[in-house]
Amino acid sequence: MTSTFLLLGVFINIVVFSQTALKYLENQAQITIFFKDEFTEEKIKTYQSELHNDPRIMDVSYVSKEDALRIFREMNKDEPILLENISASVLPASLEVKTKDITQLKNISEEFIQKEGVEDVQFFEDVIQRFSVWSRTVYIIGFILVLVFLIVSYSVVVSTIRTSINNRGEELSIMKLVGASDEYVKKPFIYQGVFFGVLSSFIASIIVFLLDLTADKLKIFSDGLSLGFIPGFFISPLIFSLILCFVLILSGFLLGLLGSTTAIKKYLQS
Amino acid sequence: MSQIEFINITKQYGNFKALDNISFTINNGEFIFLVGPSGAGKSTIIKLLIREELSDAGEILFNGKNIKEFTQKEMPDLRRKIGVVFQDFKLLNSKNVFENVSIALEVVNSSETEIKSIVPNVLNLVGLTDKILSFPKQLSGGERQRLCIARALAHEPDVLIADEATGNIDPDASQEILDLLGKINSLGTTVIMATHDERMVDQMKKRVLRLDKGSIISDKKGGKYRE
Ligand SMILES: Nc1ncnc2c1ncn2[C@@H]1O[C@H](COP(=O)(O)OP(=O)(O)OP(=O)(O)O)[C@@H](O)[C@H]1O
Numbered sequence: 001m002t003s004t005f006l007l008l009g010v011f012i013n014i015v016v017f018s019q020t021a022l023k024y025l026e027n028q029a030q031i032t033i034f035f036k037d038e039f040t041e042e043k044i045k046t047y048q049s050e051l052h053n054d055p056r057i058m059d060v061s062y063v064s065k066e067d068a069l070r071i072f073r074e075m076n077k078d079e080p081i082l083l084e085n086i087s088a089s090v091l092p093a094s095l096e097v098k099t100k101d102i103t104q105l106k107n108i109s110e111e112f113i114q115k116e117g118v119e120d121v122q123f124f125e126d127v128i129q130r131f132s133v134w135s136r137t138v139y140i141i142g143f144i145l146v147l148v149f150l151i152v153s154y155s156v157v158v159s160t161i162r163t164s165i166n167n168r169g170e171e172l173s174i175m176k177l178v179g180a181s182d183e184y185v186k187k188p189f190i191y192q193g194v195f196f197g198v199l200s201s202f203i204a205s206i207i208v209f210l211l212d213l214t215a216d217k218l219k220i221f222s223d224g225l226s227l228g229f230i231p232g233f234f235i236s237p238l239i240f241s242l243i244l245c246f247v248l249i250l251s252g253f254l255l256g257l258l259g260s261t262t263a264i265k266k267y268l269q270s
Numbered sequence: 271m272s273q274i275e276f277i278n279i280t281k282q283y284g285n286f287k288a289l290d291n292i293s294f295t296i297n298n299g300e301f302i303f304l305v306g307p308s309g310a311g312k313s314t315i316i317k318l319l320i321r322e323e324l325s326d327a328g329e330i331l332f333n334g335k336n337i338k339e340f341t342q343k344e345m346p347d348l349r350r351k352i353g354v355v356f357q358d359f360k361l362l363n364s365k366n367v368f369e370n371v372s373i374a375l376e377v378v379n380s381s382e383t384e385i386k387s388i389v390p391n392v393l394n395l396v397g398l399t400d401k402i403l404s405f406p407k408q409l410s411g412g413e414r415q416r417l418c419i420a421r422a423l424a425h426e427p428d429v430l431i432a433d434e435a436t437g438n439i440d441p442d443a444s445q446e447i448l449d450l451l452g453k454i455n456s457l458g459t460t461v462i463m464a465t466h467d468e469r470m471v472d473q474m475k476k477r478v479l480r481l482d483k484g485s486i487i488s489d490k491k492g493g494k495y496r497e
């Protein structure tokens with residue numbers, strides 16, 4: 001039981017974490033267009049405004065030779081020897097392009113490689129796509145696992161309740177013969193099932209919460225977590241974790257309720 | 271209107287007819303013995319009346335209402351109006367005398383105060399006050415039977431049914447029980463008693479319904495066990 005909810009919690013966490021990572025990757029410059037040295041800034045800027053009006057494009061930014069140098073210095077600040085021989089002139093100016101949809105990456109890159117003044121086009125299609133394929137696989141496997149565990153837990157609840165009904169079978173039939181209503185006979189078992197479900201999901205929630213707390217302490221997701229189905233929405237990991245725990249406990253409650261109701265219904269019908 | 275009415279009732283267990291097309295009526299406040307050899311169908315009549323079992327043919331009316339028409343919600347009501355002393359007692363061995371009676375009240379959500387006043391009352395009526403903390407296993411046959419009567423009386427039923435255990439009670443004990451049932455009957459409760467005790471039946475001079483092999487062979491006011 002607890003492991004089901006633990007799995008469910010961890011799974012939801014993985015989904016949200018990987019979606020956040022995916023969003024993060026998508027938000028990085030996905031295409032970098034490098035220009036030949038002789039191609040002037042003005043000409044580059046015309047491309048930029050052209051791209052700006054392109055509906056497939058989310059954002060374009062211009063990186064001048066000086067900017068490139070600054071970035072290069074920043075990246076290699078521990079290697080002074082490398083820096084000595086570098087000046088702005090050897091680095092190419094570039095445009096960094098973010099598309100709205102990563103499936104457009106290839107088309108756009110191919111359009112640009114043929115344009116005048118373009119030296120090279122690099123894009124991260126592979127990385128992003130591989131990552132999204134990978135995360136989709138994780139979702140599917142996780143989803144199946146959660147489903148299997150839910151079914152198993154449901155059966156565990158049903159059979160546990162049924163066992164305790166059978167243990168008290170004589171008592172229950174006597175209670176009914178002296179005038180107990182079905183409701184009265186049901187109640188303790190429903191409580192038992194709900195208690196069982198809530199307890200196991202509660203334990204799982206604590207573990208999930210501790211995991212998330214650790215993730216938060218390590219500042220893995222400084223921008224907060226993104227939920228894929230709500231674009232541009234970010235949420236603090238801790239708040240997310242609390243919501244997740246609530247969802248877990250709620251599903252524990254429902255699972256216990258459903259399982260015990262089913263078990264007792266079968267008994268009362270027979 | 272009769273309180274209890276059996277109309278052409280047949281009950282089969284497999285191919286065996288425990289009750290074969292029997293009809294009778296019982297009026298409010300009557301005292302009636304069900305007699306007949308073992309296996310005649312006495313307990314079966316009682317089980318059908320409280321719908322512990324369902325009949326295969328015929329109708330049973332309680333206060334004019336067909337008991338098959340009682341809904342799940344109304345069933346507890348039927349069982350509270352008919353208190354039964356079961357042949358096999360159906361006591362809870364893990365509960366003491368007090369609890370065995372109070373359970374009948376707990377299941378209808380009676381309050382603490384009601385339970386605290388009713389239980390000692392009925393236990394006093396059946397003479398088990400000093401055994402209140404004993405467990406069923408520590409009681410004699412007669413005491414167990416009286417405990418069952420106490421439990422059956424807890425709801426102040428309209429009908430009290432005693433399905434007497436066969437031959438495990440001494441004559442004094444059964445006399446006590448008979449007196450008790452007489453007293454309850456004189457307060458207006460219908461009493462139905464299934465018994466093998468010839469002396470008891472003859473002494474009471476009440477209505478006797480004789481069964482044999484699932485059929486009624488005689489039904490006489492002021493009847494005797496034999497004849
Ligand atoms: N659940 C059952 N399954 C099969 N047969 C049953 C069942 N209950 C009762 N019978 C049979 O029905 C017949 C009537 O049983 P019942 O208990 O009514 O007899 P009785 O008159 O109460 O006998 P006794 O005086 O011994 O208590 C018996 O032959 C019994 O074997």
Ligand SMILES: [Mg+2]
Nearest residue numbers: 312313357433
């Ligand atoms: Mg019997």
